[in-house]
Amino acid sequence: MTEAVIIGVGLHPFGRFPGRTALDMGADAVRMALADAGVTWPRIQGGYIGSYEVANPDAIVARLGLTGVPLRGVFNGCATAGTAIALAARAIETGEHDLTVAIGLDKHPRGAFAADPSVAGIPSWYGQTGLFLTTHFFGMKINRYMHEHGVSHETLARVASKNFGNAAANDKAWRRTPLSVEEILASPVLNYPLRQYMYCGPNEGAAAVVLCRADQAHKYTGKPVRVRSTALRSRRLGAFEVQSPSFPVGEPVGSPTVAASRAAYELAGIGPEDVDVAQLQDTDAGSEVIHMAENGLCKDGEQERLIAEDATAIGGRLPVNTDGGLLGNGEPIGASGLRQIHEIVLQLRGTAGTRQIPGAPRVGYTHLYGAPGASAVTILST
């Protein structure tokens, strides 16, 4: 089977852009990725595009060129970009295309996500009575995790402080004001134990990735980044998951993150000990803590010591969310995972500027998780 490699990445800044549509931002991101790869739009043979807010993201062809290219819309909630990159890679691996693109774009209104529970197959009373909030799940999951594994409130604040600090060094990030552990612990509680400055917010932005066959990469770049594996998993019975009015008693079942992570490591022939830099879904500071363990990067409970030692900071043993993550960048759902890929590609090329991790990183890891209980993992390497 042919291997897919990434030859171009493009990122429209994440934030608020009055007067700009999601498709405008998406077209900018694609043009940046094409320029980075040194190819033009008419040469793209196929692609996958994801968005939450835009019903027809494939309408982007009217901005980029009406070439007749098959551009397929994809959606898997917060894991949408994982599906876009997976299928864009798969189209190359199977020999269907030689040059493909993965695109994500979104433009969310301010505030917490608001939807009718029927979109998730849940009865109306669940929303009417104030239970249909994904933020409840994040608060309840980390509260239980802290109880079981001895994670402190200060550790949550340290994670948020690290990510805002990393964002401060990233001119495409949204929340670029560094915040101290003390300032974060002094912010109001939104969903105990999570505070205002421990949450990411939905916002606006776009990202794109251009891929080609590994045996043609030399025509475009001296530093192709290999797509070693991709995996998507949905929730299993018995797992504690977002938007669940109830779940069964009995032995706890792992989250879809655990299943996607194991599958991706196995497919890649790469283990957690090989990962040099990781981008983990940090919808909130607690999620980053939990996802370190669920992705095999540490044992449950080790986060308390690792984070106190700055192991996940740039320059630490295992840098996590070097571009600021979701906390620093916000979450335009369709684009979020391609932002993660963009950052890993810069780090593996050694072109991440002031936030470049030291040494010569070889393996990068990206992870997404969200409603209705879906997770996507992508493993990249030089």
Add this chain to the structure above:
Amino acid sequence: MTPDRRPVAEGLFTWPTDEENPLRLIGSECADCGLVSFPAAPDCVRCASTRSEERLLADRGTLWTYTTQDFRPPSPPYDGPEAFEPYAVGYVELPGELLVEARLTEPDPRKLRIGQPMRLTLVPYTVQDDGTEVVTFAFTPTAEETP
């Protein structure tokens, strides 16, 4: 005068209640594999059977985890009062049945703890324009240990 009350949805909990019909959540049990579901589900997510029977769930359990809601949820879908009062939510483990998500009557996280015994109750979470209270199920901390 006691205000009129109505349940937020039919078939969610027993209504009206009296000494012979105590308050219980209305769940279901798969007729083939026995999986307990709430709210009542016609199809089984374990064995894919389409045969199920009504099952009234236990009214006591223990708090498995909890959080608070300190800002007014987006409305719609939330239809609680404009004047927002923070509330808590949690998962209560009903032994041998399931873990159910519910509002908790105690809004202060310092007064909640994982493992705490809890009992089912009803709370009026909002009032209609005509004065009718709309009630939903909730769990309240209890001093008694569950059997």
